[in-house]
Amino acid sequence: MIKTTHEISNEDGYIKYNLFEIHPDLEAIIAEDYHTYGTDKFEKEQYCEDMYKKNFYDKYDEVAYKEVYEKYINNEKFKEKAMFVYSVIDYEKYKQFVELNPEIQNPNELTITYSILDSSGVRVQMYNIAISDIAFVF
Numbered sequence: 597m598i599k600t601t602h603e604i605s606n607e608d609g610y611i612k613y614n615l616f617e618i619h620p621d622l623e624a625i626i627a628e629d630y631h632t633y634g635t636d637k638f639e640k641e642q643y644c645e646d647m648y649k650k651n652f653y654d655k656y657d658e659v660a661y662k663e664v665y666e667k668y669i670n671n672e673k674f675k676e677k678a679m680f681v682y683s684v685i686d687y688e689k690y691k692q693f694v695e696l697n698p699e700i701q702n703p704n705e706l707t708i709t710y711s712i713l714d715s716s717g718v719r720v721q722m723y724n725i726a727i728s729d730i731a732f733v734f
Contacts, residue, residue, distance in 0.1 A: 598623055601713065602631040611715040616684075619706045622727065625693045626708075630684040634712070644682040648675065651733060678733040680710065680723050685730055694731075703728045 597617045604612040614634055618626060632638040652669045668674045700706065706727040713719045 600631065602635070604634050604712070609715070613713045615711040615713045615719065617707075617709040617711075619708070622706055622708060625685050625689045625730075627684055627686040627689075633680070633683045633710075638683070640683055644679045647682040647687070647733075648678055652678075677723060677725070677729070681725060681730055681733045684708065684710075685734075687734065690730065690734060700727060 598620060600616045600618075601613045604614055606612075614631060616630065629638075629640070632640075656664050656669065658665050704726055708723070708725050709721060710723040710725075711719050711721045
């Protein structure tokens with residue numbers, strides 16, 4: 597696993613960090629600015645909204661796919677997870693990855709784990725996404 601940390605905030609000596617644990621085979625699809633996720637330097641809000649619209653609202657009719665809307669599209673937790681994926685995955689790199697890997701034997705091993713770590717050592721896991729989760733939102 598590739599582990600990286602980046603400072604999110606520093607308030608009176610209490611520091612919070614992003615902690616990413618990335619399977620080496622997925623390093624090739626990570627966006628250049630992934631480390632800005634959750635920080636005040638994050639600038640991809642509109643891009644993430646546009647990707648969600650393209651991959652869900654524009655793709656599925658709300659009447660014909662009522663259950664999909666209920667279970668996924670209008671589910672805030674699902675939307676947050678999808679927005680995370682759009683924030684850290686480079687779509688163009690992902691497309692190349694798919695072309696080079698038309699079949700994946702171990703999808704549950706190809707994961708990205710995102711946690712928040714604080715200066716006192718407390719770690720809270722926020723997301724553990726596999727390549728299948730990534731494929732679903734694209």
